[in-house]
Amino acid sequence: xxxxxxAEPIEFTRQPGLGAPVxxxxxxDGDDLMRFAVSVHRHEGRLAALWGEDRRQRGEGFxxxxxxxxxxxxxxxxxxxxAENPVYPDLAGIFPAANRMQRATRDLVxxxxxxxxxxxxxxxxxxxxxxxxxxxxxxxxxxxxxGFPNDPSDYDFVQVGGEGAxxxxxxxxxxxxxxxxxxxxxxxxxxxxxxxxxxxxQHKGVEKLFIxxxxxxxxxLAGRISGDSTCAYAWAYAAAVxxxxxVNPPPRALMLRALMLERERVANHLGDLGALxxxxxxxxxxxxxxxLKEDWLRVNGALFGHRFMMDRIVPxxxxxxxxxxxxxxxxxxxxAIGREVKDLRKIYDxxxxxxxxxxxxxxxxxxxxxELSLTGVAARATGLILDGxxxxxxxxxxxxxxxxxxxxxxxxxxxxxxxxxxxFAEIFESLRLLQEIAVGLPDSELCIEFAxxxxxxxxxxxxxxxxxxxxxxxxxxxxxLARVHPHDPSWQAWPALEHAVMKDIVPDFxxxxxxxxxxxxxHDL
Amino acid sequence: xxxxxxxxxxxxxxxxxxxxxxxxVEIAREMRQLSDDILRILGRALTIRQVDAGSCNGCELEIxxxxxxxxxxxxxGIKFVAxxxxxxxLLVTGPVTKNMENALKVAYDCTPDPKLxxxxxxxGCTGGVFGASYASCGAVENVIPVDVRVPGCPPTPVALxxxxxxxxxx
Ligand code: SF4
Numbered sequence: 131x132x133x134x135x136x137a138e139p140i141e142f143t144r145q146p147g148l149g150a151p152v153x154x155x156x157x158x159d160g161d162d163l164m165r166f167a168v169s170v171h172r173h174e175g176r177l178a179a180l181w182g183e184d185r186r187q188r189g190e191g192f193x194x195x196x197x198x199x200x201x202x203x204x205x206x207x208x209x210x211x212x213a214e215n216p217v218y219p220d221l222a223g224i225f226p227a228a229n230r231m232q233r234a235t236r237d238l239v240x241x242x243x244x245x246x247x248x249x250x251x252x253x254x255x256x257x258x259x260x261x262x263x264x265x266x267x268x269x270x271x272x273x274x275x276x277g278f279p280n281d282p283s284d285y286d287f288v289q290v291g292g293e294g295a296x297x298x299x300x301x302x303x304x305x306x307x308x309x310x311x312x313x314x315x316x317x318x319x320x321x322x323x324x325x326x327x328x329x330x331x332q333h334k335g336v337e338k339l340f341i342x343x344x345x346x347x348x349x350x351l352a353g354r355i356s357g358d359s360t361c362a363y364a365w366a367y368a369a370a371v372x373x374x375x376x377v378n379p380p381p382r383a384l385m386l387r388a389l390m391l392e393r394e395r396v397a398n399h400l401g402d403l404g405a406l407x408x409x410x411x412x413x414x415x416x417x418x419x420x421x422l423k424e425d426w427l428r429v430n431g432a433l434f435g436h437r438f439m440m441d442r443i444v445p446x447x448x449x450x451x452x453x454x455x456x457x458x459x460x461x462x463x464x465x466a467i468g469r470e471v472k473d474l475r476k477i478y479d480x481x482x483x484x485x486x487x488x489x490x491x492x493x494x495x496x497x498x499x500x501e502l503s504l505t506g507v508a509a510r511a512t513g514l515i516l517d518g519x520x521x522x523x524x525x526x527x528x529x530x531x532x533x534x535x536x537x538x539x540x541x542x543x544x545x546x547x548x549x550x551x552x553x554f555a556e557i558f559e560s561l562r563l564l565q566e567i568a569v570g571l572p573d574s575e576l577c578i579e580f581a582x583x584x585x586x587x588x589x590x591x592x593x594x595x596x597x598x599x600x601x602x603x604x605x606x607x608x609x610x611l612a613r614v615h616p617h618d619p620s621w622q623a624w625p626a627l628e629h630a631v632m633k634d635i636v637p638d639f640x641x642x643x644x645x646x647x648x649x650x651x652x653h654d655l
Numbered sequence: 656x657x658x659x660x661x662x663x664x665x666x667x668x669x670x671x672x673x674x675x676x677x678x679x680v681e682i683a684r685e686m687r688q689l690s691d692d693i694l695r696i697l698g699r700a701l702t703i704r705q706v707d708a709g710s711c712n713g714c715e716l717e718i719x720x721x722x723x724x725x726x727x728x729x730x731x732g733i734k735f736v737a738x739x740x741x742x743x744x745l746l747v748t749g750p751v752t753k754n755m756e757n758a759l760k761v762a763y764d765c766t767p768d769p770k771l772x773x774x775x776x777x778x779g780c781t782g783g784v785f786g787a788s789y790a791s792c793g794a795v796e797n798v799i800p801v802d803v804r805v806p807g808c809p810p811t812p813v814a815l816x817x818x819x820x821x822x823x824x825x
Contacts, residue, residue, distance in 0.1 A: 260753030260790060267789050275789025280753050302758050305737030307705045307718050310755055331754045334709050335790030354784055357713020357809065401719070420723035427720070437811065438713060651711045654754075 135200060136169050142205060148378045149369040150518055150528045150591035151203030156210065160219040163196065163209050164246055167224050175200040176503035177225035178591075179600050179617035180232065182239035187270045188607075192216040192241045195602060195615070197589065199503075201524045206589050206602075211241055219246025227503040227622045230255055230329075234655075238337065240266035256330040256654060259283035267338045268613075290316035290324050298636065302331045306640075309650035313639075320635040325628045332654035340614035345371055345445050345582055348611050352601060353440050355616045356652030361387075361394040362594030363601065363616060363652075364443035369590030370603040370614075371445040375583045380574040383447030384530045389460075389567045390439045390448075392560040395595035396467075397426050397438075399553040399560075402647050406550055407478070409641040410487040418474055422467055429463055447577030457568040464561040464568075475554045488547035492630040492642030495544050502629075503622045506597020507556070508646055511549040513542035518593035534563055546645040556595075582609030596649065597623065618652030685813065689820050690731040696823050700732040703819070704742035704766065708759045708798075709752035709791065714776040714809040718746065726812050733819070739763075744771040744822060747799075749779035751792040763799040771822045773803045775815065780804040 131144040133153055140162065142153035157163040167177075178197040185193050191213040198205045209218055220243035221228040233255035236242045243250045254263070259281040261267065267275055290297075295318050302310035312328040336355060340348050352367035353360045365387050372379060379387070400423040407415025427437040433456045434442050442450045452460075478484060496512040498504075509516050517538035519531040526532055539555030541548035587604040597619025606612035627646050631639055705718055721728045722735070736742055739762045751759055763772070774795035777783035782793030792798050802825060805818030 258754045260756075276787070278789070280756055282754075282757055302755065303706055303762060307707075307715055307735060309707050309710070309712055309715065310758065331758070332707075332709055332752060333754055333790050334750055334752050334785045335788040336785065338788065338790075339785065351784055354711040354713065354808075357711040358716060360713065401716075417724045420720070421725065424720060424723045424725050431811075438716065438809070440713070440808065649712065651709075654752075 135202070135205065136173055138166055138169050140166055140207070145206075145373050145588065146376055147369075147373045147588075148384070148529055149373050151525070152206055152373070152589045152591065153203065154206040154208075154589075156208045160209065160246070163194075163207065164219045164221075166207060167196070167198070167221050167247075170198045170200065170205070171224050173200060174500060176500075176505070176622075177221065177227045178204060178503065178598065179602070179615070179621075180221070180228055180235065181602065181615040181617070182235040182241045182268070183604065183613045184239060184269045186213050192239065194218045194235075194241065196221070197600060197602070197617075201522060203525060204589065204591055204600075216241040217244040219243065220248055220250040221246060222251070223247025223249035225503055226501065226625065230625070231621060238266060238268045240269060253286055254283075256333045258285075258330055267335060268341070285328055287314050287326055287328070288324070292318070292323075294318045295323060311650050315636060315639075317636060320637065322631050322634055322636060322639070325631050327624055327628060329624065329650060330654050332651045334655070336655045337615060340611050343611045345611070348603070348614055349444050350441060352614070352616060353443075355655070356618055356649040357438065357440075358398055358649065359394065359594045359596060359599060359618075359652065360438050360440045361390045361443055362592045362599040364441070365391060366590035366592040366599045366601040367603065367614070367616070368443055368445045369592065370588040370601045371590075373588030373590065374586035374603055374605055375580055375588075376586075377446065377578060377580045379447045380576065380578060381530075381572045382451075382574040383576055385567050385571050386448045386450070386452065386576075387443050388530050388534070389452075389564060390434070390442060391592065391594070392564050392567070393426070393430060394439065396557055396560045396564075397423055397430070398595045398647075399557050400426060400471075402644065403474070403478075403550060403553055405644050405647075406488075406546070406641065407484065409644050410484045412481060412484050415474065415478065415484075418470075422470060425463070426467065429459065433459070444577060446580055447575070449577065451576055452571070457571060460568045461565050464565050468558065468561045471554070471557055478550065478554075485547065487638075487641060488550060489543075489545060491546045491638050492634060492645060493543070493545040494626055494630045496542070498629055499544075499626065502626050504597075504626050505622060506594070506619045507549055507552050508623050508626055509597065510538060510540045511552045512544040513540055515540055518591060518598060530567070534566060536563065546641055549645040584609050594619065596620065596647070616652070616655065618649050620648040620650075620653040623648050624653065685816060689816060692820060692823055694732065700734055701744065701819075701823065702734050702736045702742050703744045703746050704736055704739045704762065705746045705748075706759060706762050707748050708755040708795065709750050709785075710748035710776065710778060714748040714779070717809045717812050717815060718748075718775070720812045721815060726816065739765040740767065742766050742770070744773060744819070745799075746773050746775055746819075747779055747795045748775045749793075749795045750782045750785045750787070751795055751798045753790050753792060756792055756798055759798055771803070771825070772799060772801045773805060773818050773822050774801045775805050775818070776810055777806050777808045780806045783808065
């Protein structure tokens with residue numbers, strides 16, 4: 131099936147299979163790509179991901195991959211670049227979200243932007259000085275690397291001038307149990323004029339590790355891109371591999387995957403609501419939610435043999451099944467937890483001190499969310515109805531969600547209160563979905579065996595608890611992994627956090643940060 | 656702890672598979688022993704500085720769980736502190752990325768002697784699925800001296816407690 135979008139000349143082909151709707155095409159040249167990007171932007175579409183691939187070992191050059199998102203689904207547009215001087219037009223002037231992705235692509239693959247829409251930033255992003263600027267880990271002729279002097283380079287933070295302005299550097303190690311990253315605040319008094327993030331501290335070379343591995347090796351790695359989203363990544367990876375190999379997971383496996391994904395969503399939302407209470411000095415909320423989360427994780431442990439359900443979603447299906455008593459236990463637990471969360475929401479809603487800290491703090495609006503290609507909780511908390519699990523005009527969600535009828539949660543306030551409210555609403559919706567899945571689990575096999583297909587590629591898209599998780603997979607001539615690119619929704623959300631803290635006061639930063647709760651590992655790769 | 660155990664017993668899943676109550680009783684016993692040991696050996700609260708030197712954040716989820724009411728770490732005199740200067744112990748998750756190598760060394764140097772280092776998770780213990788590479792130093796012990804290793808991906812809160820206990824007993 132082919133399709134054109136918004137009268138643009140590029141003809142896209144629908145990716146086969148049961149995954150989220152994806153159309154793929156190749157741009158004729160850089161201008162073609164630019165024109166299409168402008169058109170997507172004009173129609174309020176998003177830039178979902180951008181990465182590079184070295185294809186010189188196949189006698190080709192490099193390939194730039196862009197994934198755009200429109201209401202209808204995802205458009206995976208490639209651009210082939212020559213082996214010598216591989217450059218592509220800068221997309222950051224159209225989609226600001228492109229900026230850090232372009233920088234990472236240059237660091238890792240050594241393809242750079244030139245001309246185009248302007249606005250791109252020439253500073254390195256994931257490369258902090260552990261390897262030289264002219265060495266690119268994802269090039270096939272790069273070798274293993276290592277043995278370079280680890281020479282942390284000075285980073286050129288943007289200087290904010292003005293009378294009385296000064297800087298507060300924080301990190302990379304933060305106070306608290308949290309991943310590392312560096313935040314540079316420019317402040318006047320307590321008021322934040324500007325926040326600049328420097329990330330990449332969690333960069334552990336995951337994308338290079340995928341290369342040359344088997345499909346099964348890749349699944350284990352994919353489940354460890356961001357531990358809090360292990361189910362979302364495992365599913366997105368499996369969906370990409372299944373699309374590439376032209377196979378469909380059995381119906382029972384699809385339902386079990388959704389069950390795990392919703393359990394992951396509830397676990398994280400419970401934890402975040404507790405932590406938000408804590409940051410707003412409501413220790414009671416913290417201990418209540420953390421207790422509920424622990425109950426939830428213990429049931430995961432009992433039913434799946436792993437508290438976070440790692441390695442239970444695998445290409446071809448799932449590695450775990452649930453028997454009738456387990457399904458009954460899930461239904462009962464959803465009832466019990468639902469009642470408690472309802473009580474807690476009432477307490478949160480009526481707690482004046484807490485609402486005072488939550489409301490009008492860390493606000494971003496829908497226009498900005500759209501401009502930054504934001505997805506997930508943070509986007510829905512500005513009023514955007516963006517949820518890959520839910521029907522919308524022109525879009526049918528992939529199974530099993532199409533039949534479940536997900537009601538997306540939104541809130542238009544765009545502040546900490548809105549992000550908390552969206553989490554509450556999503557817990558209730560997930561509990562409902564879990565009960566529906568538990569009573570309606572179809573009988574079928576759990577996992578199909580399949581042989582990898584040579585020279586194939588696929589894209590998986592999953593609505594994780596934080597936002598949209600994508601995984602792109604390319605297989606080589608022997609059916610091994612030639613390139614895997616995992617994309618975390620945090621790429622789009624980190625810049626939104628920079629905006630959200632502006633004009634708020636420094637002491638509110640932990641609360642605002644927590645209300646986004648972004649992944650460092652998923653972003654730094 | 657008793658009302659909480661009752662609570663788990665009450666809300667525990669009603670199936671044949673019901674390991675939590677037993678586990679919870681064991682955890683409670685383990686926790687009491689741990690608290691006695693801390694008081695006996697340290698004579699005061701134990702302070703821990705957690706350093707994420709490159710984890711996937713899965714290990715952090717379980718370290719966070721130590722502060723929930725079931726494990727109630729603070730109630731047993733164990734406190735997470737914001738600065739290595741106030742810490743008796745570093746609880747380090749890995750693999751140690753090259754980009755965190757320096758920061759981890761600095762944190763180690765800032766921690767007053769005598770100090771304990773617990774490497775957490777398969778990644779902290781051996782480098783795990785990430786290993787050593789152009790971007791990763793692998794195991795924590797490749798960067799700073801380690802006293803106790805707690806394997807697991809991620810290790811459960813109980814395993815973490817046992818690891819902390821093992822370090823104190825050294
Ligand atoms: S041990 Fe497992 S959970 Fe911990 S950081 Fe490594 S991959 Fe993540």
